[in-house]
Structures are given as structure tokens and as C-alpha cells.
Amino acid sequence: MTAFDLNAEHAELRAGVARVCAEFPGSYWRDLDSRRAYPDDFVQALIREGWLAAMIPEEYGGSGLTLTAGAVILEEIHRQGCNAAACHAQMYTMGTVLRHGSAEQKARYLPGIADGSLRLQAFGVTEPTSGTDTLSLKTTARREGDEWVINGQKIWTSRAEHSDLMVLLARTTPREEAKSRTDGLSVFLVDMRGKVGNGIDIRPIRTMMNHATTEVFFDNLRIPADALVGEEGKGFRYILSGMNSERILIAAECIGDAKWFLKKGSDYAKERVVFGAPIGRNQGVQFPLARAHAHMMASEAIVYRAAALYDAGHNPGVEANTAKMLAADASWEAAEACLQTHGGFGFAEEYDVERKFREARLYQVAPISTNLILCYIAEQVLGLPKSYGEGRG
Ligand SMILES: Cc1cc2nc3c(=O)[nH]c(=O)nc-3n(C[C@H](O)[C@H](O)[C@H](O)COP(=O)(O)OP(=O)(O)OC[C@H]3O[C@@H](n4cnc5c(N)ncnc54)[C@H](O)[C@@H]3O)c2cc1C
Numbered sequence: 529m530t531a532f533d534l535n536a537e538h539a540e541l542r543a544g545v546a547r548v549c550a551e552f553p554g555s556y557w558r559d560l561d562s563r564r565a566y567p568d569d570f571v572q573a574l575i576r577e578g579w580l581a582a583m584i585p586e587e588y589g590g591s592g593l594t595l596t597a598g599a600v601i602l603e604e605i606h607r608q609g610c611n612a613a614a615c616h617a618q619m620y621t622m623g624t625v626l627r628h629g630s631a632e633q634k635a636r637y638l639p640g641i642a643d644g645s646l647r648l649q650a651f652g653v654t655e656p657t658s659g660t661d662t663l664s665l666k667t668t669a670r671r672e673g674d675e676w677v678i679n680g681q682k683i684w685t686s687r688a689e690h691s692d693l694m695v696l697l698a699r700t701t702p703r704e705e706a707k708s709r710t711d712g713l714s715v716f717l718v719d720m721r722g723k724v725g726n727g728i729d730i731r732p733i734r735t736m737m738n739h740a741t742t743e744v745f746f747d748n749l750r751i752p753a754d755a756l757v758g759e760e761g762k763g764f765r766y767i768l769s770g771m772n773s774e775r776i777l778i779a780a781e782c783i784g785d786a787k788w789f790l791k792k793g794s795d796y797a798k799e800r801v802v803f804g805a806p807i808g809r810n811q812g813v814q815f816p817l818a819r820a821h822a823h824m825m826a827s828e829a830i831v832y833r834a835a836a837l838y839d840a841g842h843n844p845g846v847e848a849n850t851a852k853m854l855a856a857d858a859s860w861e862a863a864e865a866c867l868q869t870h871g872g873f874g875f876a877e878e879y880d881v882e883r884k885f886r887e888a889r890l891y892q893v894a895p896i897s898t899n900l901i902l903c904y905i906a907e908q909v910l911g912l913p914k915s916y917g918e919g920r921g
Pocket of ligand 1: 650654684894903
């Protein structure tokens with residue numbers, strides 16, 4: 529038990545989430561993984577029990593819980609061996625809608641999202657030519673009367689086929705005409721219902737793990753003027769604050785993964801007898817697991833500190849990025865120790881280790897790669913010259 533479990537509210541959350549996850553054992557995930565199929569039953573069960581509406585305010589039918597509670601929920605899903613990647617975007621896009629959406633947008637969409645009749649699972653930021661350099665994105669939104677006309681392409685837009693709504697970042701003022709470097713991008717809450725084949729084309733990308741990610745093409749997609757979130761041109765700032773919540777929540781998932789790997793590895797090390805003794809008696813087997821546990825605990829503390837700052841109304845960029853990097857490293861270290869502890873059996877699908885290992889690897893790259901976090905800390909915290917983007921050096 530960690531300090532974070534001492535809060536009765538969180539212990540209750542963990543127990544409730546664990547009860548749902550118990551219905552979805554390794555065999556369920558293995559089957560989906562082999563077919564690269566979406567875990568619809570799992571997502572429906574989370575919706576039914578109200579877990580995906582955790583951060584929606586009570587007045588709109590949700591539970592009105594904090595980002596910290598959202599982090600606990602996602603961490604627990606991963607600790608139980610399940611995968612929240614099928615639905616976590618609803619939690620992290622919620623911050624953008626709640627902080628910057630209009631009262632009308634909230635009233636129109638949040639009750640449906642809370643009761644599960646509407647899904648907000650797609651977050652369209654990354655583009656094939658701009659990559660991490662978000663300010664260079666090329667998708668445009670042009671105002672025509674009462675509508676916006678969207679043209680361009682996104683890549684790695686996960687869950688687009690399983691979502692009704694997408695939070696989309698697009699350029700509304702050409703870069704050279706924008707007031708400042710970060711102005712000119714806008715956020716839209718795009719209602720995709722009826723638009724696929726009619727302005728939106730979605731093409732799945734098959735990846736090394738089961739992630740339901742896609743390419744999305746916009747060809748003169750027309751959306752109503754009131755799909756704009758907040759003020760025109762200020763979207764980059766809104767997305768940055770949304771990205772902080774995304775990083776914190778995904779870091780919490782990494783902590784859950786690390787705990788799963790450590791339990792799985794330790795259990796196996798106690799049971800597996802080689803040379804007449806459990807392999808876990810050897811320090812060569814113990815130490816990688818123990819070291820990974822120490823790193824998991826340290827990163828867990830930063831994850832929940834970042835979440836607490838976010839809940840207090842701050843925009844904790846340094847903490848959120850640090851949490852994401854350390855938690856992703858801790859889960860990867862635990863994955864490596866777990867797989868090594870299992871020897872050959874770590875490679876057998878039925879142990880679930882190889883599948884979780886593939887899933888955990890993603891978080892070295894997405895939603896932000898480790899290098900870019902280090903660039904950010906070097907610049908923002910240590911005051912070193914900017915090494916990326918405009919004005920470098
Ligand atoms: C399975 C999956 C799901 C995803 N889901 C979503 C989603 O739902 N929505 C969305 O918008 N995006 C999504 N992404 C995109 C993800 O956020 C990006 O892949 C990630 O931010 C890295 O961008 P990139 O792939 O374009 O890499 P690039 O920006 O091309 O970088 C390639 C490599 O170069 C390194 N690099 C680049 N510039 C520098 C520099 N200045 N200094 C040092 N190193 C540098 C990076 O660290 C990286 O390792 C997803 C990605 C994957 C793989």
C-alpha cells in the first residue's frame with residue numbers, strides 16, 4: 529500500500545475499478561490483441577460503472593472528480609493488467625472542454641458523454657509532416673459564413689473510428705500573419721457523426737500493439753461556427769494545458785503498468801525453481817525488480833504532485849513532463865525486469881508479459897518523446913539555450 533491509497537476516497541475508487549477489471553482477464557486482451565480489435569465490452573463496462581464520466585461535473589451527469597481521481601482510475605486499470613488506451617482520451621480532453629468550452633458546448637455534449645451515448649475519444653494534433661513541432665502543423669480551418677471549412681491531415685489520431693467527437697487543433701491564421709509565434713492555432717470540438725465519407729476519411733494504422741490508431745484526412749469538412757472552443761487563435765495555449773493533463777494521466781497509467789510488471793515478475797520469481805531453488809533467491813534476479821520498484825515509487829510521487837498542482841488550477845508543465853518521463857522510464861524498467869525474470873516464458877503470449885511489454889514501449893515516444901521532455905526541462909528549468917523550434921540557440 530502506498531501513501532496514495534491512504535485516502536479513503538481513492539481506496540474506494542481503486543476497489544471499484546478493480547472489480548470491473550476482474551471481468552476482463554488476460555485471455556480477453558490476448559484475443560483482442562491477436563485480432564487488433566477494439567475492447568468494446570471493456571469500454572462499455574467502464575461507462576456503465578461511471579468511470580469514464582469521473583471528471584465530468586455533477587451538473588452534467590458525471591461524478592465531478594479531480595484529475596487526481598482520474599489518475600487513480602487509469603493507474604488502477606493498468607495495475608490490473610487491462611489497458612486504458614482504448615478510452616483514456618475522454619479523461620484528458622475533458623480539461624480542454626471544461627476549462628475553455630462555452631456553457632452551450634458543455635450543455636450540448638457533456639450529458640451525452642457522461643451517459644455513454646456520445647464518445648469523446650479522439651484528439652487530433654499530430655501531423656505527418658510536423659511531428660513534435662506542433663506550431664508547424666498544416667491543417668487549416670477557414671471561416672465561411674456560419675461555418676468553418678477544414679482541410680488537411682492528422683496522423684496517429686487514436687480511436688477516431690470509435691469516437692463521435694474529436695478535439696482538433698488547426699491553423700486559423702497563416703503563420704506569417706499571426707500576432708505571435710504561438711497565436712493563430714484554434715481548437716475545435718468536431719462532431720464527426722455523419723461526416724465520415726463526407727469531409728472526413730479515416731484510415732487505420734496497424735501497429736506493434738493493439739491501439740486503434742489512424743490517419744484522418746479532412747477534405748473541405750464543414751462544421752458549424754460554434755464548434756470553435758474558446759477564442760480563435762488561442763488554441764495552442766489551450767492544447768498545452770490539455771497536454772499537461774494528458775501527460776499526468778498517461779504517467780499514472782505507466783505507474784499502473786510498472787506495478788503490474790513488478791507483481792507479475794516477483795510472483796514468478798518466487799514460484800520458478802531452477803538449480804533446486806526459486807530464482808528469486810538470487811540477487812541477480814531480485815535487484816532489477818527491487819531497483820525498478822524504487823524508481824516506480826519515486827515517479828509515483830511526482831505524478832501525484834503534478835496532478836495535485838493541476839487540480840489546484842495551475843498549469844504544471846515542468847511537473848507534468850517530468851512525471852511522464854520518469855513514470856514511462858519506471859514502467860519500461862519494470863517491463864524489462866519482468867520479462868528477463870520470466871526467461872523464455874516471457875516471450876510466450878499466454879503469460880501476457882510480451883503483450884504488456886509492447887504496450888509499455890509506446891510511452892517512451894507518445895504522447896511526447898523523452899528527448900523533447902529533456903529539451904523542455906533544459907530550457908525551462910535550467911535556462912539553457914532552446915534547442916528546438918524557432919528562436920533556437
Ligand atoms: C500509437 C500512437 C498513438 C498516438 N496517438 C495520438 C493521438 O491520439 N493524437 C495525436 O495527436 N498524436 C498521437 N500520437 C502521436 C505522438 O504524440 C507522436 O508520435 C509523438 O509526439 C512523437 O512525434 P513524431 O512521431 O512525429 O516524432 P518526431 O517529432 O518526428 O520525432 C522523431 C524522433 O526524433 C526525436 N526528436 C525530434 N526533434 C528533436 C529535437 N529537437 N531534439 C532531440 N530529439 C528530437 C524525437 O524524440 C523522436 O524520437 C500517437 C503516436 C503513436 C505511436
